[in-house]
Amino acid sequence: MAQLVDDRKSATIERRAKLFRGFADPSRLAILGALCNEPLAVHELVERTELSQPNVSNHLRCLLDCGLVASDREGRFIRYRISNPRVTVLLNDVDALLDVVAKGVEACDNYREA
């Protein structure tokens, strides 16, 4: 039973970690940032983010599967948009936190600096 509790606890943690990982990539953040302003088609995202088209598609697939963005077909375009305002909330939270810890984050070299 303690085992059960542990499982449930760790399952929750794993889910959180997985969701955070969805945000923990510059390319995906660039895509999400662009979509926060307005819905965009893939080729528009390619222009603005300066990422390769397959790369953008791959990330969109990931974001779509995770439910962070949604897509609507429009003719031969596919328009992507932020699926839920809570995504934006989270992005704002991280900026608010960065206001406080930006210096430390940049100094931390436990993982590769950008």
Next chain:
Amino acid sequence: MAQLVDDRKSATIERRAKLFRGFADPSRLAILGALCNEPLAVHELVERTELSQPNVSNHLRCLLDCGLVASDREGRFIRYRISNPRVTVLLNDVDALLDVVAKGVEACDNYREA
């Protein structure tokens, strides 16, 4: 100059990504989660998270450098605590987002499922 703008923009994105990466690990989330309840010394964190002691220390160093936790020496113990309430806010908001997208996140196999 457009170059400058791009640099500034991407620097912001990189910082966000780096901060998100700080949260994108089950071990660090377990540590942060435990610290959300109460400040704890390292050996207590080892007990509760069931991680190895060097592992916990490594993650704490990372979290400390990033400014997400703070530490106070107390005798031969070192007590760690959440450094800023915005950390807790972020953790809560991620749970709020999970309420909506949990299913999708679990289904997404672009990166390894826990």
Next chain:
DNA sequence: GCGCCATATCACTCCTCGCTGATATGTTGT
């Protein structure tokens, strides 16, 4: 139907990061 544009998929490589085991530093009692 054919060519064109928009998007998706796949195999592969490289790099980053997390964990472990051994060891070093530090602090407290006796």
Next chain:
DNA sequence: ACAACATATCAGCGAGGAGTGATATGGCGC
């Protein structure tokens, strides 16, 4: 000063994920 406990550091290994290039699918206009 020494023993015991608490914490930090470091090298090395292994795995997961991001990017690329080539290619496949799908919708549109002529």
